Amino acid sequence: MAQLQKLQTSNLPDAVLDRRQAVPRLLDNHADYLMVTGLAGAAQEISALTDSSPSVFAMGGAMGAALMTGLGLALAQPKRRVLVVTGDGDLLMSVGGLATIALQNPKNMTVICVDNGHYGETGNQDSHTGLGIRLDTIAAGSGFAVVHTINTEEDLEEGRRLLREGTGLSFILLRVKEGPPNRNKRNLVPHMERENFRKALLG
Amino acid sequence: MTDANDWPDQLYDLLKSAKITQFAYVPDAGHKVLINRSLADPDVHSIPLTTEEEGVALAAGADLGGERAVLLMQSSGAGNCINLLSLIVGCRFPLLTLISMRGDFGEGNPWQFPMGQGTEPVLKAMGVNVLRCDQPEDVIPTVTAALTMVFQSGQAVAVLLGQRLIGAKKFA
Numbered sequence: 027m028a029q030l031q032k033l034q035t036s037n038l039p040d041a042v043l044d045r046r047q048a049v050p051r052l053l054d055n056h057a058d059y060l061m062v063t064g065l066a067g068a069a070q071e072i073s074a075l076t077d078s079s080p081s082v083f084a085m086g087g088a089m090g091a092a093l094m095t096g097l098g099l100a101l102a103q104p105k106r107r108v109l110v111v112t113g114d115g116d117l118l119m120s121v122g123g124l125a126t127i128a129l130q131n132p133k134n135m136t137v138i139c140v141d142n143g144h145y146g147e148t149g150n151q152d153s154h155t156g157l158g159i160r161l162d163t164i165a166a167g168s169g170f171a172v173v174h175t176i177n178t179e180e181d182l183e184e185g186r187r188l189l190r191e192g193t194g195l196s197f198i199l200l201r202v203k204e205g206p207p208n209r210n211k212r213n214l215v216p217h218m219e220r221e222n223f224r225k226a227l228l229g
Numbered sequence: 230m231t232d233a234n235d236w237p238d239q240l241y242d243l244l245k246s247a248k249i250t251q252f253a254y255v256p257d258a259g260h261k262v263l264i265n266r267s268l269a270d271p272d273v274h275s276i277p278l279t280t281e282e283e284g285v286a287l288a289a290g291a292d293l294g295g296e297r298a299v300l301l302m303q304s305s306g307a308g309n310c311i312n313l314l315s316l317i318v319g320c321r322f323p324l325l326t327l328i329s330m331r332g333d334f335g336e337g338n339p340w341q342f343p344m345g346q347g348t349e350p351v352l353k354a355m356g357v358n359v360l361r362c363d364q365p366e367d368v369i370p371t372v373t374a375a376l377t378m379v380f381q382s383g384q385a386v387a388v389l390l391g392q393r394l395i396g397a398k399k400f401a
Contacts, residue, residue, distance in 0.1 A: 098290020
């Protein structure tokens with residue numbers, strides 16, 4: 027059987043955080059933001075955290091769309107803080123968007139990648155990050171001046187500070203163990219997702 | 230009397246008058262004037278993309294925030310957009326894309342034909358309305374119609390700018 031080996035260049039410690047606690051702790055002030063989430067785990071846990079707030083646009087598909095949807099929103103709403111919360115699989119599909127975003131340099135935008143190193147929705151296959159690819163290094167090389175990697179509880183505190191202080195365009199890699207996200211019963215009617223978000227923001 | 234051959238500058242003015250503020254593109258010679266004018270315009274965002282589907286998602290985000298976007302690309306890029314058109318059509322986001330054609334009238338590079346000839350059918354298969362311009366005098370009326378369809382009726386519309394209009398690229 028063909029086996030993929032973990033890259034020798036990988037030098038991150040094993041993930042220890044549980045996303046069901048780590049995501050709510052990182053985002054304890056979630057009501058301050060407009061949020062776009064990638065599909066699957068990120069959409070589920072942000073919907074659960076915010077009780078499906080209309081300030082969250084949560085994808086139910088369209089893998090790879092979260093990052094750039096966040097940019098369009100951040101450029102349109104420069105007075106609001108915009109968070110993109112997405113998983114490693116979704117972000118790997120759209121890494122060029124990091125470079126596109128860095129060239130625009132929206133000061134009101136933060137990208138949070140909840141990286142569990144696996145495709146949790148499709149049978150838990152290893153993702154590229156699970157085999158040693160580093161999205162934090164990719165973000166830095168793509169022009170994000172502020173990049174913070176969260177491996178431990180202590181690292182979480184620095185992430186919370188970055189979010190509270192809003193220090194311009196930033197990237198946070200939240201490394202979590204395999205395992206399920208928090209969930210609620212969420213809307214999966216696509217056009218209602220758009221209409222609810224626009225009504226809450228634009229009236 | 231305006232000169233129809235001046236359509237690229239008239240087109241930029243038309244898009245501006247329709248309150249488009251996010252100009253996203255993968256560079257193409259057919260869109261040179263629009264790209265350069267957006268780069269020189271302090272009132273708009275000029276957004277170079279690494280691949281065309283980024284612009285599809287960007288247009289959705291612009292609409293969520295109450296702004297309007299246009300996506301400029303070559304027909305080669307239409308295929309890159311297909312899955313993310315699910316976001317546009319499913320959520321009923323307005324989308325305006327202007328597509329300069331390759332693999333079309335007088336094309337001299339055979340590599341361009343599969344995607345060039347596939348552009349209109351694959352866009353239609355994903356629920357995008359397709360309009361086409363082949364003469365300079367077509368451009369402003371066609372894009373004016375597209376703007377109404379997109380921002381009044383909430384449709385996704387691609388306007389194809391044919392090689393008869395923009396000229397076939399010369400290959401020795």
